[in-house]
Amino acid sequence: QIGLIVLYSLTAMLAITGNVLVVIVFTKGKRCRTDIRPFLINLAIADLIMAVFCLPFTFSSVMLKTWIFSKPMCPLVLCMQHLSVSASVFTNMAIGSDRFLVVMYPLKSRVTTSRAKYVLLGIWIGAVGLSSVQLVVSRAEDMYFGNYHIITCDEVWPTEKARKIFTLFVLLLTYIVPLCILSVTYTIVGVLLWRRTTPGNADFTRDSIQLRSKRKVRHTLIVFI
Incomplete structure (x- = not known):
């Protein structure tokens, strides 16, 4: 249990500190004003x-085997967890689609501030719409096993069929569709960048640098996918 406590604590501290620094750097840093800066800030948020x-509530539930917070907190926490996952996945899809358009249409597809705002608005509307279901179906319930009493925080659906339909819907929107889109877009981007050559006569030093850059791009795309 001590090891688990240390692991969760370090993960939470690193996640919070790292993402706060990302927001600060991309908001204040003059050298970080790339065209996908709004999406990177959104991803960090x-x-x-x-x-x-997620981490504090998951940690307490795993360690104590029961829900120790107020019952109204249960649907709110699950809603926020789904919100963060959905927003993160949709933002990654937006970044992948943007990189694809930049490579395919380099002179036309730069993301403007107004366009980025509309995309981000759509991301959060979609994320809120998907996660708000948790406010309706999630609840904390008392469970008794003889003299043993615990409180669970989970989804409570009127029928098993409704639960399966919603689970499948979430799986499609937050995993299968994003995975397909990112796999296709980043594969095309990787192939196009790998085939691209620098105009002019051959130069060993320049070509070696370009080859190393291509390898870095390939590794980065693999990590993203």
Whole structure:
């Protein structure tokens, strides 16, 4: 249990500190004003929500085997957890789609501030819509096993069919569809960048640097996917 406590504590501290620093750097740093800066800030905010609303409550539930917080907190916590996951996944899809458009149409596809705002608005509307279901179906319930009493925090659906339909819907929107989109877009981006060559006569030093850059791009794309 001591090892688990240390692990959860370090993970929470690193997640919160790291994402706060990312937001500060991309907000204040003059050298970090890339065209996907709004999406990177949004991704850090989504991950920060996860660190605040997921790790502490998950940790306490795992360690104590019961829900120790107020019952109204249960649907709110589950809603925020789903919100952070959905926003993070949708933001990654937006970044992948943007990188694809930049490579395919380099002169037309730069993300403007107004366009980024609309995309981010759509991301959060979708995330809120998907996660708000938890406010309706999640609740904390008392469970008795003889003299043993615990409180569980989980989804309570009227029928098993409704639960399965919603679970499948969430799986499609937050895993299968994003995985397909990111796999296709980053694969195309990787292939196009790998085939791209620098105009002019061959130069060993320049070509070696370009090859190393291509390898870095390949590794980065693999990590993203």
